[in-house]
Amino acid sequence: MPSPKRSVLIAAGLAALATGLSGAQLAAGAAAVPAQAPAPGPGVRGVVLAVHGGAGSLPRGSLTPEQEKAYRDGLTRALRTGYELIKDGKPALDAVEKAVNVLEDDPNFNAGKGAVFNTDAEHELDASLMNGKDRRSGAVAGVHHTKNPISLARLVMEKSPHVFMAGEGADDFALRNGVPFTPQDYFWTQRRWDQLMAAKGNPPAAASGAKAERSEAGGTVGAIALDGDRNVAAATSTGGLTNKQAGRVGDSPVIGAGTYADNRTVAVSCTGTGEVFIRGVAAHDISALMEYARMPVTKAAATVVNQKIPALGATGGAIALDARGTLAAPHSTKGIINGYVTRDGEITTRLYDDETPPE
Numbered sequence: 001m002p003s004p005k006r007s008v009l010i011a012a013g014l015a016a017l018a019t020g021l022s023g024a025q026l027a028a029g030a031a032a033v034p035a036q037a038p039a040p041g042p043g044v045r046g047v048v049l050a051v052h053g054g055a056g057s058l059p060r061g062s063l064t065p066e067q068e069k070a071y072r073d074g075l076t077r078a079l080r081t082g083y084e085l086i087k088d089g090k091p092a093l094d095a096v097e098k099a100v101n102v103l104e105d106d107p108n109f110n111a112g113k114g115a116v117f118n119t120d121a122e123h124e125l126d127a128s129l130m131n132g133k134d135r136r137s138g139a140v141a142g143v144h145h146t147k148n149p150i151s152l153a154r155l156v157m158e159k160s161p162h163v164f165m166a167g168e169g170a171d172d173f174a175l176r177n178g179v180p181f182t183p184q185d186y187f188w189t190q191r192r193w194d195q196l197m198a199a200k201g202n203p204p205a206a207a208s209g210a211k212a213e214r215s216e217a218g219g220t221v222g223a224i225a226l227d228g229d230r231n232v233a234a235a236t237s238t239g240g241l242t243n244k245q246a247g248r249v250g251d252s253p254v255i256g257a258g259t260y261a262d263n264r265t266v267a268v269s270c271t272g273t274g275e276v277f278i279r280g281v282a283a284h285d286i287s288a289l290m291e292y293a294r295m296p297v298t299k300a301a302a303t304v305v306n307q308k309i310p311a312l313g314a315t316g317g318a319i320a321l322d323a324r325g326t327l328a329a330p331h332s333t334k335g336i337i338n339g340y341v342t343r344d345g346e347i348t349t350r351l352y353d354d355e356t357p358p359e
Contacts, residue, residue, distance in 0.1 A: 042359065043298040046342040047327040048226050049082040051075060051099055053109050053337035054219020055271045055317030060352045068351065070108055075339040075349040078102040082225060083341045092225035092233035092267070093131045093154075100127075100150040100235045103221035107189045111221045112148060115187050115239025117196040120246045123187040125149040125239055126253040128164075129157070132232035132261035139253040141166040146174045147182040150237045153253070155179070163255065192242070199243035219337070220252055222259070222269025224321040232267035232323060234259050234283075240274075250274020256284035263323060265290040266297055271336070272309065272316015280308050286320055297321070301328040302359040330359040 053075065063071070082099035086092070104112025115123045127149035128139035138157025141164070146152045152174050156165050159177055175181060220238035227233075236259045238252040251258035251274035258274065260283035261267040268283040277283075282304050289300035301320040309316055310332050317331030319338055329338050335353035350356045 043296075044327040044329075044340060044342075044348075045325060046344075047321060047325050047340045048086050048343050049079060049095055049099065049223065050225075050319045050321055050327050050329070050338060050340040051078045051082075051103065051221065051223045052269060052271055052317070052319045052329070052339075053103065053221055055315070055331045055333040055336040056219060057334035058337060058352050059334070060354065063351070071337065071351055072339075072349045074103060074106040074108055075337070076347055077106075078223065079339050079341045079347050079349075082223060083345060083347075086225060086227050087345070089228055091131075091133075091229070092227040092231050093129065095225040095227065096129060096223040096233045096235035096267075097150055097154055099223040099225075100129075100221055100237050101148050103223075104148050104150060104237055107191075109221050110192075110219045110239045111237040112239075113187060114189055114192065116192050116242040116244075118240065118244045118246050118248070121196060122246065123184055123239060124244075124246070124248075125187075125237070126249060127153045127235070127237035128253040128255055128259045129153050129235035130233065130255055130259050130261040130267075131157075132234075132263040132267055135262060137163050137255045137259075139164040139255060139259075140170045141249045141253040142247060143167070143170045143174070144184060145171045145182050146179055147186065150235050152179060153235075164253070166249070187239075192239075195242045220258075220271040222252075222271065222319060224261070224267035224269055224319055226267070226321055226323065226325055230323050231263055232261050232321060234261040234267040234269050236269045236271075251277035251282070254278055256281050258283060260284045260287055262287050262291075266300070266320050266322050268301070268318055268320045270316060270318045272305075272333070273314035276309055276312045276314035277316060280304065280312055282309060282316075282318065286318065290322070297326050298328040298330075298359055302330040305330040306332050306358065328359060329356050331356065332358075 078099040082095035107114040130137040138153040222236040236252045257278040265287040315332040317336035320328045339349035
């Protein structure tokens with residue numbers, strides 16, 4: 001008969017083995033939420049899809065009624081498009097791709113049709129997406145002739161052995177896979193041209209450009225989703241910064257910086273000063289705080305966006321959705337353009353600074 005001390009050791013070993021088996025099951029996708037997951041904190045509950053249109057400042061009175069309607073309609077179309085897919089049993093990855101497609105086609109946002117100009121008066125587009133079930137990812141940067149960069153990022157994930165393609169090679173890959181060639185003229189909008197001229201010091205454009213920039217409306221876009229199988233996914237797409245150096249790449253196409261998804265923790269899409277979000281590995285850091293420090297999504301996202309990113313000298317925001325359907329939308333800017341849809345199909349859009357309180 002084993003001694004009391006040996007019995008204790010055996011019991012401890014069996015407990016450790018049981019814990020290890022549970023961890024292995026989680027890694028294999030047997031459960032969407034890790035064992036002993038933290039209790040949910042504040043935030044919006046019951047969310048299946050959320051989108052954002054950039055962090056910044058949009059005070060009440062800064063938009064005409066027509067402009068406000070255009071922004072809310074764009075967010076609503078994106079949310080409805082993604083929600084219909086989830087309701088029909090489609091995967092979260094489909095939902096985030098198609099929701100972002102809607103925003104890429106909307107000239108009010110800085111992605112696709114409404115993308116900003118770089119210093120050479122060209123459009124260079126970046127995008128990435130990630131599947132939380134298996135953490136497969138796809139990304140493109142500096143593409144010039146692809147209407148919907150987020151869909152090209154998915155092609156990279158599914159039709160190549162790679163994760164990340166850039167520039168001419170990415171555009172060539174698109175053509176080889178049947179994506180129509182899109183001329184640069186397609187992306188042009190008067191608003192973005194005026195912003196470029198203002199950034200370059202053109203006096204007539206500076207007045208209108210400065211007025212447009214005060215609201216900082218219509219930035220990087222992103223989507224996060226939770227499907228019926230409790231899989232999460234994330235997607236982010238952008239035209240970058242007005243008057244950016246040709247070849248500059250921000251965080252939006254960088255997996256772990258601007259985009260991240262893991263069924264065990266969270267789906268995240270970020271927006272803000274890309275260089276700092278890269279340095280802070282912001283999206284993955286939110287996931288890591290949830291996994292290792294057992295923080296709820298609201299606390300983890302707020303810690304990164306409101307503490308870690310400002311400590312590195314910048315501001316921004318994020319939308320983050322855990323496997324329970326709890327949404328966090330922290331921002332160290334005055335506001336963040338965003339919206340969400342709940343399981344029952346109720347859609348909410350939030351434009352103005354006072355509609356999304358800091359977390």
